[in-house]
Amino acid sequence: MVAESAKAFEALEAQARALLDLFARAGYEPVAPAIIQPAGVFLDQVGEQVRSRTYVFTDLAGEELCLRPDLTVPVSRLYLERHPDAGAQARYCYNGPAFRFQPLGPSATHPREFRQAGIECFGAPDKESADVEVLLLAVEAVKSAGLREYWLRFGDIALFYALIDALQLPERWRLKLRHYFWRPPVFHALLARLAKGERPDSDGLAGALAEKLAGETQEAAEETVAAYLDRKGIPLAGNRSLREIATRLLDHAADLRAAPLPKEVATVIDYYLAVSAAPREATEKIAMIAKGAGLDIDPGLDAVLRRFDRLERDGIDLTRATFATEFGRKLEYYSGLVFQVEAAGLDENEPVAGGGRYDNLLAALGAPRDVPAVGSAIHTERLLAAVEKVSP
Known part of the structure; x- marks a missing residue:
């Protein structure tokens, strides 16, 4: 058993070194942000699903701290330490542990402590090119590790926001729907309640x-x-x-005092969030829904189509991909493209890699302005298991 554990650790370390070498050759500087982070930073930014699984503690000085549940926020903080004016472009890569409570108990694919190898791109003015760059590098990374059978899942938070804005809802409804987007069961229950004019429980x-x-x-x-x-x-x-x-x-x-949401508005949102298909088919369905509702979301939809065109030209097989309008991953700092790489033998909730665009995060962490940012992280234990065809 000890020999097997040592062998697995060596394989994981060798894989991580190869991934970091690949990232470094692509122009990403290796960094090592602190494992212990200010709790407030994460609890404010990562969203409800990860917030509830973060290990939080208070040190002897009374400061509330946490074990980092992901590495994007720590790397973003490191960027701001180096560039307080947030005016520089930077590309960083990393490999290290992250920690999350597992409500169903730890397992091989959902451990309490897991390793992430990833990349973060800050300040690139051409967002479309940066999105494509990061996604292509993430795919190249898992393929270089030996992954052959994989599928891609895409979403786009900005397109959902464009739909909500085009519906001309009251500001508080827009904010509420944005806030609950990452929790589909809660979102749909809220949408139904708003459409029916039901008041929340006041007891x-x-x-x-x-x-x-x-x-x-x-x-x-x-x-x-x-x-x-x-x-x-x-x-x-x-x-x-x-x-x-x-x-x-x-x-x-x-x-308790709000007017009901028009039922036709709730119907449009429901139709939009039901779209899940191959990328070209999905965008056609979205265009039909928008046209039928008299909504102009063409700029956002055009951006999605251009991105798919570029990915296809660069060798991404979109026949092995899905675009799902309800897909947003679990981290609520995302603001645009989201994606994940799924491997045979692992389900949608066990991606080997994932990432997306998070243009608002740096300002929330103290930057003087929004900073274009996009990144991706690889769950290296899952990747190794998928490559070695180890049963989860």
């Missing part, structure tokens, strides 16, 4: 407190919530800040 402590906050400013709401927690002796700890709690309660209060 219980949260509902009663939300009623009291109705019409208050953010600052006043935070004071009210702080006073309530103090009276009840409830400590402010864990994954939510006072500001976030107050914001959610204000949102809940607004929902």
